[in-house]
Amino acid sequence: MTTFSEPSKDKAVLEGDGDFTPRFDANGLVTAVVTDIRDGELLMVAHMNEEALALTVETGIAHYYSRSRAALWKKGESSGNLQTVHELRTDCDQDVVWLKVSMAGHDAACHTGRRSCFYRTVRKVDDRILLEIDGSTRHFDPEDVYSGKAEK
Amino acid sequence: MTTFSEPSKDKAVLEGDGDFTPRFDANGLVTAVVTDIRDGELLMVAHMNEEALALTVETGIAHYYSRSRAALWKKGESSGNLQTVHELRTDCDQDVVWLKVSMAGHDAACHTGRRSCFYRTVRKVDDRILLEIDGSTRHFDPEDVYSGKAEK
Numbered sequence: 001m002t003t004f005s006e007p008s009k010d011k012a013v014l015e016g017d018g019d020f021t022p023r024f025d026a027n028g029l030v031t032a033v034v035t036d037i038r039d040g041e042l043l044m045v046a047h048m049n050e051e052a053l054a055l056t057v058e059t060g061i062a063h064y065y066s067r068s069r070a071a072l073w074k075k076g077e078s079s080g081n082l083q084t085v086h087e088l089r090t091d092c093d094q095d096v097v098w099l100k101v102s103m104a105g106h107d108a109a110c111h112t113g114r115r116s117c118f119y120r121t122v123r124k125v126d127d128r129i130l131l132e133i134d135g136s137t138r139h140f141d142p143e144d145v146y147s148g149k150a151e152k
Numbered sequence: 153m154t155t156f157s158e159p160s161k162d163k164a165v166l167e168g169d170g171d172f173t174p175r176f177d178a179n180g181l182v183t184a185v186v187t188d189i190r191d192g193e194l195l196m197v198a199h200m201n202e203e204a205l206a207l208t209v210e211t212g213i214a215h216y217y218s219r220s221r222a223a224l225w226k227k228g229e230s231s232g233n234l235q236t237v238h239e240l241r242t243d244c245d246q247d248v249v250w251l252k253v254s255m256a257g258h259d260a261a262c263h264t265g266r267r268s269c270f271y272r273t274v275r276k277v278d279d280r281i282l283l284e285i286d287g288s289t290r291h292f293d294p295e296d297v298y299s300g301k302a303e304k
Binding site: 088111133 | 154156171183187193209239244263264269274275279283
């Protein structure tokens with residue numbers, strides 16, 4: 001399996017071109033932002049450990065690390081909603097990766113059955129901060145798809 | 153200042169509409185994904201503590217928490233690149249927020265002077281995983297803008 005080199009302490013090296021040296025946090029994770037290659041919609045945010053990141057680069061299929069299950073998570077293994085990675089980017093200090101993906105299956109990234117996990121807007125109404133569901137429909141019924149198999 | 157209620161342990165409540173109850177992590181932070189309202193480009197990923205999130209909701213100007221400086225960070229205070237928040241969203245389990253912003257100043261979110269922090273693609277070339285700068289130009293010279301004032 002691919003392993004990654006230690007990040008440089010030299011900021012100019014970290015911010016330049018050359019080897020990809022992801023900066024895993026104290027839990028061994030980087031943040032992964034996932035958008036749809038079709039229209040740029042933000043689908044989900046997840047985490048990757050070194051194994052998940054290496055598998056993603058090597059196979060072109062998104063792999064994450066599930067913090068709740070403390071296990072490698074091949075997204076879509078239960079639901080069929082696999083993500084093919086068309087482009088992978090990293091940010092200036094290399095602790096976040098950005099995946100531009102296309103989705104198979106139900107065209108839904110969220111375990112609630114919706115296309116995107118970001119189906120709610122935040123609004124201040126008088127003294128309350130409220131969430132409002134934006135009308136996103138469920139592309140699948142989580143009860144049917146995950147019965148007995150917790151994906152998230 | 154606005155304070156947020158404790159997140160519900162009931163998943164259906166956490167995933168529904170009603171009060172926004174952000175799930176701050178062990179360090180008291182949520183992840184903030186920032187895209188440009190104009191074209192959806194991913195500009196940066198940062199973190200917010202409760203104060204930064206409350207100030208963002210109340211003022212409509214993006215505030216973050218700088219982990220490196222361990223301090224509230226009003227983005228653009230040094231550089232002039234303030235971010236006006238046009239829409240705020242959260243994800244299914246409320247530990248990530250998504251800001252759609254417009255930028256003032258140099259139209260650059262990255263401390264390197266570029267519009268986006270994600271100016272490099274990741275590519276596998278033989279056995280190496282390499283970063284390639286995508287041609288993004290610097291909208292400002294960090295030396296000029298941050299001399300003596302570390303924004304990031």
